Amino acid sequence: MNGLDRVGKSLLRNALQAIPTIFVIVTLGFFLLQLAPGDAADYIAAESGAATSEGLAQIRRTFGLDLPLLTQLINYYGSLAHFSLGISPRYGMPVADMIMQRLPGTLLLMGIAIVVALLLGLLTGTIMALTAGRLPDRVLSVLSLLFYSIPSFWIGLMLIILFSVKLGWLPSGGARSIGPSLAGWDWLADRARFLVLPGLSLALYYVAIYARLTRASVLEVSTQDHVRTAIAKGMPIGRVVRRHILRNALTPVTTVAGMHVAGILGGAVVVETVFSWPGMGRLAYEAILSREYTLLLGIMLMSSLMVIAVNALFDIIQSLLDPRVEVR
Numbered sequence: 001m002n003g004l005d006r007v008g009k010s011l012l013r014n015a016l017q018a019i020p021t022i023f024v025i026v027t028l029g030f031f032l033l034q035l036a037p038g039d040a041a042d043y044i045a046a047e048s049g050a051a052t053s054e055g056l057a058q059i060r061r062t063f064g065l066d067l068p069l070l071t072q073l074i075n076y077y078g079s080l081a082h083f084s085l086g087i088s089p090r091y092g093m094p095v096a097d098m099i100m101q102r103l104p105g106t107l108l109l110m111g112i113a114i115v116v117a118l119l120l121g122l123l124t125g126t127i128m129a130l131t132a133g134r135l136p137d138r139v140l141s142v143l144s145l146l147f148y149s150i151p152s153f154w155i156g157l158m159l160i161i162l163f164s165v166k167l168g169w170l171p172s173g174g175a176r177s178i179g180p181s182l183a184g185w186d187w188l189a190d191r192a193r194f195l196v197l198p199g200l201s202l203a204l205y206y207v208a209i210y211a212r213l214t215r216a217s218v219l220e221v222s223t224q225d226h227v228r229t230a231i232a233k234g235m236p237i238g239r240v241v242r243r244h245i246l247r248n249a250l251t252p253v254t255t256v257a258g259m260h261v262a263g264i265l266g267g268a269v270v271v272e273t274v275f276s277w278p279g280m281g282r283l284a285y286e287a288i289l290s291r292e293y294t295l296l297l298g299i300m301l302m303s304s305l306m307v308i309a310v311n312a313l314f315d316i317i318q319s320l321l322d323p324r325v326e327v328r
Helices: 001-033 040-048 053-063 070-081 097-129 135-149 152-166 184-222 226-232 237-259 260-272 280-289 293-321
Strands: none
Touching: 001 135, 001 293, 040 053, 040 097, 040 135, 040 152, 070 226, 070 293, 097 135, 097 260, 097 280, 135 184, 152 184, 152 260, 184 237, 184 260, 226 237, 237 260, 237 293, 260 280, 280 293
């Protein structure tokens, strides 16, 4: 079986496994959300100042919130069968449209965080391994332990105080400058400035993990016979690291990175709130405050699909890094 066939088979298998997984997530999520006090009708009535029993009953009838739970769940699955995530009671908009407006922001933030975490983690871990027991290793070990011990939101607040309040180099929140209409490189530079602090806040915790993992993997691979043989043949150390050490050390790092996607998405909820970043995490926070359970279910469903898709991608990356790893 060639590489493309293996990748296609892996994608098909992941898609088939996703169906029962999504069913369990949606069903469990639906019933768990019902345990929370209040619903969207309470919030809408309180917001409009018409919190009478007649007004609440009318709102619940309009959005089907007065139906038995099982009927509501069946209706929700009926909507999913027609590729609809339902209608938001508060905003009167399709949930899918609201999510699609915020999805690019979250994907961008997560993508930057994963790339920065992997690159910095691999670089730092390799330096730590090559200087094991010496000053650079000790300094970087202390820094990695520091970032590992501090929560993402606290790192974000400290970055805001340093780079926004004290130095004034970077904005403290939002996703773009308000006012000027920018284009080309100016537009890109403006967006990048707003992305630096939330991206770093989300990435630094995982940089520490990948650095420690890379250090251990590089030290282990460095003692193997094929690496000693390459060094004995006079191969430059930089080439030995790139071709014989890092490639083997990358396998455990990518395995852990795939498992961290759900955690990074969860951390994005907090970081987006701290930096007023317009993403799905902040939308979920707003949905919780307004008891928008239909919107929360939609966000949960979309997040689950993202995690499944990224894990399938990491499976393929692992098989490309090491052909001995069979694509599941």
